[in-house]
Amino acid sequence: MDDRLRLDGNAAAGTLGEVFSFEVTTAHYACEGCGRIDQIGAAMVYDVRGLGTIVRCPGCDNALIRLAHNRGRYMVDLRGTRYLTTG
Numbered sequence: 001m002d003d004r005l006r007l008d009g010n011a012a013a014g015t016l017g018e019v020f021s022f023e024v025t026t027a028h029y030a031c032e033g034c035g036r037i038d039q040i041g042a043a044m045v046y047d048v049r050g051l052g053t054i055v056r057c058p059g060c061d062n063a064l065i066r067l068a069h070n071r072g073r074y075m076v077d078l079r080g081t082r083y084l085t086t087g
């Protein structure tokens with residue numbers, strides 16, 4: 001990559017703020033494990049007390065999204081999804 005085009009993460013704040021402020025239950029995902037495409041609202045959710053939330057694919061049990069909350073911050077791991085679309 002051309003270093004002249006590189007910006008810090010603050011440059012993406014507006015765009016990321018728009019992307020992550022949608023109705024999640026109607027958002028569609030594609031599972032990295034089996035390729036299933038479905039709405040997040042139809043996935044399986046496990047609340048792990050004190051640790052966070054795991055959203056799993058009903059087709060193959062792959063962990064689509066791992067969400068942890070610690071010290072007032074959220075950590076979101078989307079490695080189990082190929083993509084996530086808004087609404």
Ligand SMILES: [Zn+2]
Pocket residue numbers: 031032033034035036057058059060061062
């Ligand atoms: Zn799957």
